[in-house]
Amino acid sequence: MNDSAISNNPQELTGVKKTRRRATLIVISGIISLFFLFLISLNVGAYPIEIGDAIHQIWQIIITGGNPEDMSGKVILNLRIPRAIAVILVGAGLAIAGAVMQAMIHNPLVDPYVTGVSSGASFGVVLFTLGGSLTGWAFSFMLAPIGAIAGAVGAFFATMVVAEAAGGKAMSYVLGGVIIAAGLSSATTIIMSLTADKIHSITGWMFGSFADIEWADVCIIAIPIIAILIVVLLEARKLNVMLLGESQAQYLGLDSRKYKRNMLMLTAVLTAFCVAYCGVIGFVGLIVPHLCRMVVGGDHRVLIPSSIIVGSVVLMVADVICKSGPIGELPIGAITSVVGVPFFIYLMMKEGKRYAM
């Protein structure tokens, strides 16, 4: 097939040069499609805007220095653009969280959702927002990212302790994650039952939605997400080494236990920022790296950039679908799960045996 045809052709680039060219191609084509999706997402929503008008309004925003006069200009500036940026960041972030977790735990069937990180973040957010009303603290959604980080890191730490005590195999992580997630979900339910009069503010979040994203939220999540993405990009070669497994990575001079712990913690923080404002969005972290691996192979120097791009594109498509719902918005977390669950089942049946699940 394709690969053998390539290797038979002596003119073809080999090794790193070929990988490098493939990486460039994917990033460029991804950025182009992302640009068009960005334009489409500016049009779609409760207040439809024509594409010509949208481009005109962007020009207006630029020349007025961020003070457009028209209604559609205001919608684009204050609702559509921050929302689109958040979707791009979160899509990229979740995909990378999944990719790194898969490399570290050494199993391509794990993601932040499976390992309990997302449930931890949910619990943290619910505790910090709704829990405040129980104890009489100020009820503030600004606390959401702090709650999400504390919850995600805490939940992942618990999963890791359980999993490493049980041998550190991928299976241990999955089981540990399921148990921790089950416990945290019950705790979340209890808090929500106790604050039944306030849960309307959080139900949208629980199912995942970008509807309420504002510039302030985007600013808070953008810096940490971009910073962690850069760190992961810089670590791409070491992620390849970790694919050999903990002990073989040690033979190549990498302190793999420490490295694994640090990278997994970084992943938990990344997930936390991704879910802090837009809620739990499952399966992006699982599916995107997997799709990319099928197309570009397992080399993280290609896989990470392409997962960033494809993650953004996938979530952007999902968000446009959510916005074009006939009666109001659809929850994006539900959309990704509807697509993600059959895909996961397919992967499990096809590849589960090979990965000793």
Next chain:
Amino acid sequence: MPCDDEKPMLDVKNLAFSYTDEETLKCIEMLIKPGEFVALMGPNGSGKTTLMRCINKVMKINNGSVNIDGDDILSMTMEDIAKICTTVPADTPLDFALTVRDFVSLGRTPFINSLWWESDEDEAIVDKAMWDLGITKYSERRLHELSSGERARVLLAKGVVQTPKLMLVDEPSAHLDIKYKVQVMEILKDLTRRTGLTVLIASHDINLLTRFCDRIMLLSKGKILDCGLAKDVVTKESIREVFGIEVELVECNDTLYILPTGSTMNIQ
């Protein structure tokens, strides 16, 4: 046997190691010259793999010292060690859509200074190793598509591109058929003769070790019982003591082979 004027490649003195209270390895002494092909022979659980993990510092030794090419491993980082000592594992890891070439290139890891890409020099080393081991044609294939024999050569290629002085090989032939078992040993022997690489190989395949290795170290219950030429170390008595089975010795083309004629029923 080791000449006094030559610096040993591997010098282990009074090494002790334990996972728990019981000592897994005790009083290990080893002296291996550059270019030697030395076998670590012993039954399952005798400490072969653990000893290798102590030599490459994956495990921290409790007592004694390990010197590789004159340097004490305690004063070296894992990366320093990876530059002179490679460990070839028994099998390739799980498939992660890595191509054979991606996998072999990972052997260059300790030498890559740039953040991302291998240099042209690294590429040339990878190309040559793959060519020498006859796996160039599998370059773009995925690891799990290869047969065990091909995978064994891929693993060796990854070890070779690490340009080591000392190669630790752990059970390379456990699930290979007889042709590939011999092939792996021939490749290793050729490396020691042609490039001066020092190889320490752990295996319980006695006949392969007696045929190919320069010296045999007999390891039993964490101790080195004997060390020397195959004909001196591999005797009916020593095999009975270490492996717990009666054997007949046969000599063929100047090589000693064992035939496991005894039964395990009448022992213990």
